[in-house]
Amino acid sequence: MEFKVNCGIWGAMFGVPSIVADNFLKLASGQQIKVLLFLLRCSGKTCSAEEISANTGVSAEEVEDAVLFWQQANVLSPQTSVNTPSAQPIMTAPVSTKAPANNTPAANTAVAAPDHKFNFSGSEIAAIMEKSQDIKELFKISETILGPLKNGQMNSIIWMFDHLGLKKEVIITLLSYCASIEKVNTAYIEKIASVWAEKEINTIAAAQDEIQSINAGREYISRIMQIFQMQNRPTSKQNEFIQQWKNAGFSFELIEYAYEKTIEQINKLNFNYINKILLSWRDSGFMSVKEVQNAESEYVKKKKNTASKNNSDDSDYEKYESVINKFLL
The missing domain is CATH 1.10.10 (Arc Repressor Mutant, subunit A)
Structure with missing residues (x-):
């Protein structure tokens, strides 16, 4: 519409x-x-x-x-x-996508392992809020996103701001994104925060670009799951294959055709099998279903011509493995 x-x-x-x-x-x-x-x-x-x-x-x-x-x-x-x-x-x-100059916390920006996070008590957090208007404001706006904050969440926010060095607007953007996809557990938020700190994503513009990239990746995976009729999320190894296909520029149509070939051959979903088909097609210069099908048709014609010359039964040559599908399992 x-x-x-x-x-x-x-x-x-x-x-x-x-x-x-x-x-x-x-x-x-x-x-x-x-x-x-x-x-x-x-x-x-x-x-x-x-x-x-x-x-x-x-x-x-x-x-x-x-x-x-x-x-x-x-x-x-x-x-x-x-x-x-x-x-x-x-x-x-x-409007500016740059934070005010005085909004950058003087902090160690090195990424810390989760067991190095802060573990302040309630009274210690109250003292920090009393001394830091930035933290106080962060807590207030975070509550509008996450609801009433627990001690662990407050420690996490302080850690992201004071230790990772993420700016307030970046932390707010991160929390808003996590809330929008309904993943607000502290471990998940901290994992993304650590990645952003490591990649020096510390402006709203950079954070939004990263979120768009994450969303594009999630949508790509969802489309693959739909094509493969998967009920469960892909495993880490399967995600590696999916990322390789995305980076290689394989179309969904071509991936679906490779999936159909896999089902025809072994009657089950096998990422390794599909990957080898796709790589074989790419190495042969075929990056579309039409190119693959044209190559298959040419292969059939050549086989039939050979069969006719040798007075052999054509049906024997119709049971072939396309040259572009030959690979080792």
Whole structure:
């Protein structure tokens, strides 16, 4: 289904930063989007949490959390605050994918093994929050993503920020992504955080590029599972084959044809068998089903011609293994 905007009925308009549509439609909650749209509509005007709440249906407390989220995402300026009797007007800042210079924690960026994580007690964490506004803000916005934080989650966030050196907006992006795919266990989040630190992924732009790459890989695997009619997730070894096929540029159509050939020959799914078929085709210069089928047809014709010349039974030559499928198991 296609959709078209009815431009003829537009009245007054206001701008929405491209980064919001490009990076946060999946990661931000509906309430956070509502608050941002209202703030953008009222740019230059003083707004109270109560006014925003009345116009968006979002509670005043959630309004403040949403503003903090967009501040940490660098969509609103770090000075932005919801107006209270003594608060300043909300101001929007030009969008940048770079974090403010003073937002980089002075930390050891080396990747630590899980057993080197922090293990602060509740009182120690409270003391850290008292001393660090960054950690305090991280906890608050993390709760809007993960719900009430447990001690282990708080330790994990401190570890990502203070030890891995990930910036606040990157940690928020990571947590939002993990929540969007419903994988919010601490071990999974820390595994990705460690990889990002090792790969020096420490801006929103870099984090979004990495997320897109991860999603593309997940979608590729899901398509392979569908082709192979797999009920369980691929094993580590099977994932290695899948990644090789993706990197080699094998089309889904060609992989499916190799799968069909495998079922015909051995009547079961065998990644190693499929891989050898694909490599054999590639080495022979065939990278599409049409090219493979043309080569098979030529092979059959040659065999039939040879059979005719030798007055042999054609059926004997129809039971062949295509030259492009010859490989050792």
